[in-house]
Amino acid sequence: xxxxxxxxxxxxxxxxxxxxxxxxxxxxxxxxxxxxxxxxxxxxxxxxxxxxxxxxxxxxxxxxxxxxxxxxxxxxxxxxxxxxxxxxxxxxxxxxxxxxxxxxxxxxxxxxxxxxxxxxxxxxxxxxxxxxxxxxxxxxxxxxxxxxxxxxxxxxxxxxxxxxxxxxxxxxxxxxxxxxxxxxxxxxxxxxxxxxxxxxxxxxxxxxxxxxxxxxxxxxxxxxxxxxxxxxxxxxxxxxxxxxxxxxxxxxxxxxxxxxxxxxxxxxxxxxxxxxxxxxxxxxxxxxxxxxxxxxxxxxxxxxxxxxxxxxxxxxxxxxxxxxxxxxxxxxxxxxxxxxxxxxxxxxxxxxxxxxxxxxxxxxxxxxxxxxxxxxxxxxxxxxxxxxxxxxxxxxxxxxxxxxxxxxxxxxxxxxxxxxxxxxxxxxxxxxxxxxxxxxxxxxxxxxxxxxxxxxxxxxxxxxxxxxxxxxxxxxxxxxxxxxxxxxxxxxxxxxxxx
Numbered sequence: 177x178x179x180x181x182x183x184x185x186x187x188x189x190x191x192x193x194x195x196x197x198x199x200x201x202x203x204x205x206x207x208x209x210x211x212x213x214x215x216x217x218x219x220x221x222x223x224x225x226x227x228x229x230x231x232x233x234x235x236x237x238x239x240x241x242x243x244x245x246x247x248x249x250x251x252x253x254x255x256x257x258x259x260x261x262x263x264x265x266x267x268x269x270x271x272x273x274x275x276x277x278x279x280x281x282x283x284x285x286x287x288x289x290x291x292x293x294x295x296x297x298x299x300x301x302x303x304x305x306x307x308x309x310x311x312x313x314x315x316x317x318x319x320x321x322x323x324x325x326x327x328x329x330x331x332x333x334x335x336x337x338x339x340x341x342x343x344x345x346x347x348x349x350x351x352x353x354x355x356x357x358x359x360x361x362x363x364x365x366x367x368x369x370x371x372x373x374x375x376x377x378x379x380x381x382x383x384x385x386x387x388x389x390x391x392x393x394x395x396x397x398x399x400x401x402x403x404x405x406x407x408x409x410x411x412x413x414x415x416x417x418x419x420x421x422x423x424x425x426x427x428x429x430x431x432x433x434x435x436x437x438x439x440x441x442x443x444x445x446x447x448x449x450x451x452x453x454x455x456x457x458x459x460x461x462x463x464x465x466x467x468x469x470x471x472x473x474x475x476x477x478x479x480x481x482x483x484x485x486x487x488x489x490x491x492x493x494x495x496x497x498x499x500x501x502x503x504x505x506x507x508x509x510x511x512x513x514x515x516x517x518x519x520x521x522x523x524x525x526x527x528x529x530x531x532x533x534x535x536x537x538x539x540x541x542x543x544x545x546x547x548x549x550x551x552x553x554x555x556x557x558x559x560x561x562x563x564x565x566x567x568x569x570x571x572x573x574x575x576x577x578x579x580x581x582x583x584x585x586x587x588x589x590x591x592x593x594x595x596x597x598x599x600x601x602x603x604x605x606x607x608x609x610x611x612x613x614x615x616x617x618x619x620x621x622x623x624x625x626x627x628x629x630x631x632x633x634x635x636x637x638x639x640x641x642x643x644x645x646x647x648x649x650x651x652x653x654x655x656x657x658x659x660x661x662x663x664x665x666x667x668x669x670x671x672x673x674x675x
Contacts, residue, residue: 180628181237181248181410182620183230185255185339186418187276190230192237193620194248197633199643201617205236212273217280220273223261226339227346231405238406245408251347251401252414252627254421254619255339257362260314262325262387263342265335268350271322274339275314282313294380301367301374303452303461303474305530311338312364312381319382332386338363340415341389347412349402354390356415357472361463366391368463369452371472394420394465395626414626418619419443420464423475425622426587426613427644429637434569434583435618436562438592440488441526442480444565446583448573449473456575457528457568467629467637476572478527478565482536483558484592486520490554496547504597507552515540517669518553528568529674537673558592559602560666566606585609589618596650604654605662614645 179202184191188211194203209225238244258277263270275281289295290306298306308314315336319326328334337345341355360366360373365383367374373388392398394416400409416424419437423445426435431449436442445464452461452474464475487503490496497503517539519525524532538553566583573581585608592598593612603610615621625643628634634643 178247179241179243179249180624180633181234181251182623182627183234183251183253183343184418184620184623185226185230185253185343187256187278190226190233191620192230192233193617193624194237194241194243195621195624199615199621199624201615203237203241205233205238205240207233207236215281217283219276219279221259221276223263223270223274223342226274226342230343234406245401245406245410248410249633250397250411250413250627250631252623252625253340253343253412254416254418254623255343255359257338257359257417257419258309258311259339260311260318260336261339261342262315262318262334262336263345264328265333265350268345271325271334272318275318277309279314280308282308282317285313285316289380298364298377298380300454301377302364303361303368303454304364305458305460306364310362310364312377312383315383315387316381329384329387334387335389336383336387337389340417344398344412344415347401347405348399352399354392354398356392356394357463357466358394358417358420359415360391362417368461368474371463371466393468395467395630397630411631412627413630414623414628416465416622416626419445419477420462420475421622421626422589422619423447423622424465424625425618425620426589427641428587429641432573432581432584433587435587435589437618438483438558438588438590438598440483440485442483442558442562442565443477444480444562444569445475445477446569446573447473447475453572453575455568455572457571458530459527459565459568459572465626467626476569478568480558480561480565481524481526482520482522483561484590485522486518486554486557487592489520489522490551496550503551503555504595506548507555507597510546510548510552513540513553513556514542514545514549516545516549516553517665518550518557519669519673520554520557521673525670525674527565529564529670531674534674537669539669539672555595555598556601558598559605560663562602563605563663583608585611587611587613589613589616599648599650603650603652605659607652607654607656607659609652610650612647612650614647
């Protein structure tokens with residue numbers, strides 16, 4: 177068995193990546209699928225499109241490498257989180273389109289719960305702020321709006337799953353209905369300290385327990401593929417939500433280790449070990465993973481809504497640049513922003529502010545301001561927003577670990593991690609090294625690593641840590657005075673953007 181196969185099911189496309197024993201990419205398949213927007217603020221996918229695109233991506237990847245099922249030791253799954261699918265157990269057919277994590281149709285319902293006494297109780301059990309982002313209210317909506325759905329659910333005829341469970345069901349020919357602990361922790365129906373569905377939470381959202389998948393570890397054999405799919409059965413031995421998989425793929429396997437994924441937004445997670453840290457700074461407490469029979473491990477998570485999307489706006493909205501790759505040279509062409517600050521709060525501010533009424537703002541403009549200053553300010557904004565989350569995480573972690581937590585380095589991935597200026601500036605803003613790995617497919621790598629551990633392809637975490645290689649380390653070069661002055665200018669601009 178030479179290879180591992182990772183299924184990386186995302187919001188806009190499905191990918192399949194073949195990894196070799198050294199953790200290197202041997203082949204890739206990718207297929208996009210249609211996004212559906214039936215009403216303003218609503219986002220849906222056809223579950224059949226998710227499955228068919230993922231199946232096609234796998235076949236493409238295997239063909240690229242020229243291998244078959246006999247060459248694959250195991251499959252790992254990583255997926256867009258919170259997206260909700262409900263299907264009929266007998267026919268395997270969805271009762272409705274999948275409701276995507278971005279969808280806001282249940283926002284009013286969640287606002288009402290969050291403002292009641294239930295809001296604090298739900299957050300204590302689940303680690304999540306009550307929000308339409310998560311799966312619970314999406315299931316409730318489907319059961320109320322689809323004719324006959326509630327009766328069928330109560331009779332045990334319907335199955336719920338996040339995307340990992342939907343893929344697992346189809347991969348196994350309907351034999352396995354399960355989800356891993358990391359995905360379960362994003363439903364708002366799981367008591368994360370017990371890794372179990374909670375009867376009170378199920379009752380709050382009127383979800384019959386009979387719909388729910390079995391909760392399984394993130395690493396370990398869960399089932400095997402239907403032999404007809406790929407010409408032979410392949411063990412499925414790893415599952416994790418995309419951000420947790422990226423944390424594992426970055427080998428942030430010890431408490432205090434952190435990664436940041438720079439994409440359209442940013443997702444920053446810090447590993448907190450076996451301790452579920454309650455956040456006082458509006459971060460999310462989430463399950464990181466569970467390796468076989470070992471205890472569950474946890475993370476704190478913070479999200480930046482607009483990161484790379486600000487660069488896209490400079491390109492498409494203002495047409496200041498023709499390509500994102502230009503930003504590095506432009507930013508380096510000026511010594512600083514010339515006093516300009518850019519807060520890209522186009523859809524409000526995420527953690528730790530959680531201000532939906534904030535709007536984007538550019539301050540400090542003068543006649544001497546050039547496009548280079550604006551581009552640099554946009555890149556700096558990504559780094560400053562990341563520091564906002566790091567500051568909140570350090571506060572929460574110090575509460576949990578009696579004031580002894582310190583961030584030693586930040587591991588980075590995602591498209592914008594290729595920008596050397598941004599990574600160097602990020603190191604200066606945080607005052608800690610920023611580390612970029614040689615393999616940047618960290619989400620898929622995390623799924624492959626979990627699967628490999630699950631079948632003994634790799635023996636332990638120590639062996640996996642040896643696979644993770646540094647491409648470049650960006651050391652901080654600024655002093656604390658510079659760091660404090662720049663961050664104060666940023667906080668002043670944020671205050672003007674809020675509300």
